[in-house]
Amino acid sequence: MSSRFIFSTSFVAIILFFHPFPSIAETITVGHGAGYDYQTITEALVATSSGDTIMVADGEYTVSTGETFPLVMKQGILLKRENNSILPKIDASGSGKRVITCENIAKESGTGIEGFYIIGGEAKGYSSDGYGGGIYL
Numbered sequence: 001m002s003s004r005f006i007f008s009t010s011f012v013a014i015i016l017f018f019h020p021f022p023s024i025a026e027t028i029t030v031g032h033g034a035g036y037d038y039q040t041i042t043e044a045l046v047a048t049s050s051g052d053t054i055m056v057a058d059g060e061y062t063v064s065t066g067e068t069f070p071l072v073m074k075q076g077i078l079l080k081r082e083n084n085s086i087l088p089k090i091d092a093s094g095s096g097k098r099v100i101t102c103e104n105i106a107k108e109s110g111t112g113i114e115g116f117y118i119i120g121g122e123a124k125g126y127s128s129d130g131y132g133g134g135i136y137l
Helices: 002-018 041-047
Strands: 027-030 053-056 060-062 078-081 089-091 112-114 117-119
Parallel strands (some): 027 053, 089 117
């Protein structure tokens, strides 16, 4: 009887060890100053997984505040403003690049960008058509 119990316990342990656990969606905060998870949208995008939401505080997000352009969206990430009455500004002026790139993202993935003032992007050098200086899809 005892060998039967040992086999059962070992089998359960193997299943738990090799079974992938689903990731839990997180809300990540971005803002200038203390109390935020990240100081830049760039850092937050690197740290996210599909299903996460990035809440961006009021302010300007530029090269001088540490952003690296273009911001590269990941599939299943929701990028939105923290305060519904104020639009945070994402400004790629001086970078010579697009503001946001959303390439190879499925329509049904839940990826979204909500409530931003997006300026200063350039599409030069990316494609012959010159489109997509603000957001390239």
